Amino acid sequence: MSARPDRSVTTTALWWARVRAEGPLRVPPATEAGAGLTRLLEPDGSAVWLLAVPPEAAGGGALAELGLSGPLVEQPNDTARLLAAVVRCCWTDPHASPWPGSPAGWGCVLAVFRAYADRDEAAFTRAATAAVRRLHGSGWVLWDERARRVRFGPRVAAWSPADLTVLREMCRQMPEPTADRGDA
């Protein structure tokens, strides 16, 4: 309520508002962003993703612990399975942080996803495409539809080290991704 708002605070608040309204932001590397935003460098250094990572106690998991419903996802199970498949395919070095990961072919992801969602071909393709679009829209996965390649979205950097342990175990149990067949 001060008459003369602190300029830096205002900038930070604006950046946080932008990130909240637009999801993870892709900005030039030299952009001076507000405080508290996680900066994720693109592998080729051409851009930086700004991601709001709340502390553990206030993160996405907190809602579940409190028994509150978070943002709703359509087809939550299929979407989660596809994300798991992407994790299996893109997280090639399980000892490193998931971001940036390595790109994987869409066919490879589909092959892993098929182990958990085996249906007739049309329904399978539809489920996979819908799931990857949802994940792309929310920044979990970056999906290049034309090149048929998938890689991690910036939001995976929000997983905590404890989460990563669970994910490593999960990856170990999942089927081996086949060699990238490009367009299987």
Add this chain to the structure above:
Amino acid sequence: MSTSTVRLAGPPGDRQPPGPAVGPDADLTLDGIAAQTGTLRIFRQVFAVLARELGAMITDLDHLDADEAVLAAFAEAGTEGLTLEQVVAACRPLGVVGGRFDSRLVARRFEVLRAYGAITKVVDRPHERYHRAAFAPYVMLLFLRRMAEQGGQGELHQLLTLEGIGVRNTRATTDDARASLRRLVTVFRLMANQLAGLASASPVEELRENAELLWGNRSLIGQARDVHAVVLERWPDLDRECTTLRTALAAYGDASDAAAARLIEQAGATRALGLLPVEAWRTFARTADAGTLAGVLDGIVLDAPAPWFSPQTLTSALDSAQPAAPTRTPPPRPVSDAGRVADGPAADGPAADDADELRRLVDRLLADRADLPVLDLLDDVDDWPAGRRLLARLTAVHHHPDVPAELVWADGLRIDVDAPVPWASHGVLRRTDGPA
């Protein structure tokens, strides 16, 4: 009886057309107009029956078509004019199927058109048979059709524009302005009455059907206000009439607000946004591009989609997935069951059936003998578990249908604390198919 009523209706001067017939000193309050429209409605009801029987009232579009055909026949005929018979003959080919324009209908409409002057005699004398048509009725027909299709809203706008031009005209007199105001007052009063009645008392479906009365009410009121402002500026002494117009406009505004509120309230329950016809919504949704549709949300900031996928979510989703066919391993099955189902020679892995093994066991134990006491067999074993195993196998031999041997138990019990199997029943193992 009908003739007397017709005579009552006969002199045109008796009837009061709704609009211009409001006399200079007529009561322009809501009650006055309500009473007037009430009277008119009763008259209309009385005459409608008679007129419909005579085919003199337009009850469906066929009549309009017939009128148009008659006027079109006159247009073709040129300056000579036509007789009634010629008109009927000319109209017949136009009524294509089923004789829609039967000659009686055409003749009736001809009489009606002549009665209100749309068709006049070429020379005004008795027994003149040739007639010609005026152009104004045809324009009126077009007008009626548009009214039927679009609800008259466009005409109302045109009327307001014309009134606006009229009162701005430099040669307009006070009387012109007063007449203009009166027409507007009547129009808006009638609309307000109809709307108010619909909004307060009618079923909502009827209100929805008449929703065109609501369309563009703001611009209508705005246009009327313009006329009002011009008149008040030029002829300040017409302030009484202007006040009447203002109240009429306010009444119309209130009525449309009430009607719109009722429609919106109803739409809230049924999701039927009845202010526009359904087709208009569908067409809009189909033809609008993404930008137009997204324009609805302009100025609204929404959170980006940010679902949180915890590793636990992923794991439980994977666990709940039905495993796909390639990775599915068959559950372990009891061996004897599998053998009974007879997988056949294709069955791989350990032998599903132990018949051969049991048969070998029988051969080894019995050798050439036909039978063998169980006690002898039990005395050969080293300890109790071995004896128990042996008994189990003998029992299996007994129950296997393909092994030709059985156990026959007898009475008596042998008890020997030093034997590996201290308690044992008497019994023999014997072949069922004779000596091998």
